[in-house]
Amino acid sequence: MTRTITVGLDGSLESRAAAEWAAREAELRDLPLKIVHVWEPVPEPMAQAPLLGAETQQHWTERIPREAAQGIALRHPGVQVISEQLTGYPGDALAKVAKDAELLVLGSRGLGGIGGFMVGSVSLSVVAHSDRPVVLVRALETAADEHEPDPAGIPSAATPFRPVVLGLDTQHPDDTLIEFAFDAARRRATSLTVVHAWNPPPYYAYGTPANPALHEALATADAQGLAEVLRPWRAKFPDVKVTEESRYGSPSVHVVDAAGGASLVVVGRKVRRSPLGAHIGHVTHAVLHHSTAPVAVVPHA
Structure with missing residues (x-):
């Protein structure tokens, strides 16, 4: 089975920067890029709210990886792009998909003038438990x-x-x-x-x-x-x-x-x-x- 460069995408700026970095890495390694979006179900009372109904949730959870995959395919025409949706706790789901990846790429949130970057609990959990290399990319990362x-x-x-x-x-x-x-x-x-x-x-x-x-x-x-x-x-x-x-x-x-x-x-x-x-x-x-x-x-x- 061919391994992939896998990126966790949640729609945030840092995860989109990570997806761009992952696409460039896929080009360097001549490997497919897999975009993984993990949807963590909201509590039942919130799910019943008019703006958070089942149809709204499904629309947004499908739209995020689909639009990201379309954009990357246009900017990186030589990269095979695969998208996958999972349900559950993001840390567990990403650590699991990392097992079949050449490496896993995640976003790291910038803290501006403080001089450091916020590494969230999900990213730290995945780094600590993954058996494969994990790359963290800051939100402002660009090709340049x-x-x-x-x-x-x-x-x-x-x-x-x-x-x-x-x-x-x-x-x-x-x-x-x-x-x-x-x-x-x-x-x-x-x-x-x-x-x-x-x-x-x-x-x-x-x-x-x-x-x-x-x-x-x-x-x-x-x-x-x-x-x-x-x-x-x-x-x-x-x-x-x-x-x-x-x-x-x-x-x-x-x-x-x-x-x-x-x-x-x-x-x-x-x-x-x-x-x-x-x-x-x-x-x-x-x-x-x-x-x-x-x-x-x-x-x-």
């Missing part, structure tokens, strides 16, 4: 945002893609995560920036006077560790130009900072089968809320 500016300073789909950014923990590198980032950069014919942050071990950090030589030695060792992890991937993807950034400090701060000039940010989520429920991880959680670029969350063992 992903591309470098031309000589006049105007980005467009005719100019090269901005770099892909990968946030990587070299202590626990995962092949699925690394390959996703390299493949994304290769498909976009752009470079890959790998960001790793390090901090000295506790026995160096506490009770030890500042030692510039020691700090430099630790930084050198960490940079060498990052290079060692990436060496086989450079050989596997020789056409991808790689920039390695080993930085001292908070990983979430450095990845978010790098996201400012990225077309896509790739981070991981370790799959934990815990009785306390699934977790996203504090670095990935921070990147989801503050990245100015689309964020792909790749689950891994």
Whole structure:
């Protein structure tokens, strides 16, 4: 069975931006695009209201994916577009359809001047429970945002893609995560920036006077560790130009900072089968809320 690029659409601006991003990704991967609209039934007393009757509900729930599919088919004539309507809780339904998707794309709501983005409970639930990569796209995302500016300073789909950014923990590198980032950069014919942050071990950090030589030695060792992890991937993807950034400090701060000039940010989520429920991880959680670029969350063992 051919996997699809699947996007959750609810008619909001952020979900429409996600649908456009998903259509471009479907073109890059030469895969069909599936638009999924999940209708969550309203309580029975509200359903009986004149403006919320069964016919009105059916009209709007059918219109949203139909019009979106028609528009995308016109703007992306080379993409096969499929639409599907489901009923139930959106988080559960989207996590279920993600199982058959190459990746799932959802919207992320902008918060304007606050400097962050609101990731709703549905999106966080899907990210935490999906076994497939999930991409969150902010409401203001456009094709131009992903591309470098031309000589006049105007980005467009005719100019090269901005770099892909990968946030990587070299202590626990995962092949699925690394390959996703390299493949994304290769498909976009752009470079890959790998960001790793390090901090000295506790026995160096506490009770030890500042030692510039020691700090430099630790930084050198960490940079060498990052290079060692990436060496086989450079050989596997020789056409991808790689920039390695080993930085001292908070990983979430450095990845978010790098996201400012990225077309896509790739981070991981370790799959934990815990009785306390699934977790996203504090670095990935921070990147989801503050990245100015689309964020792909790749689950891994």
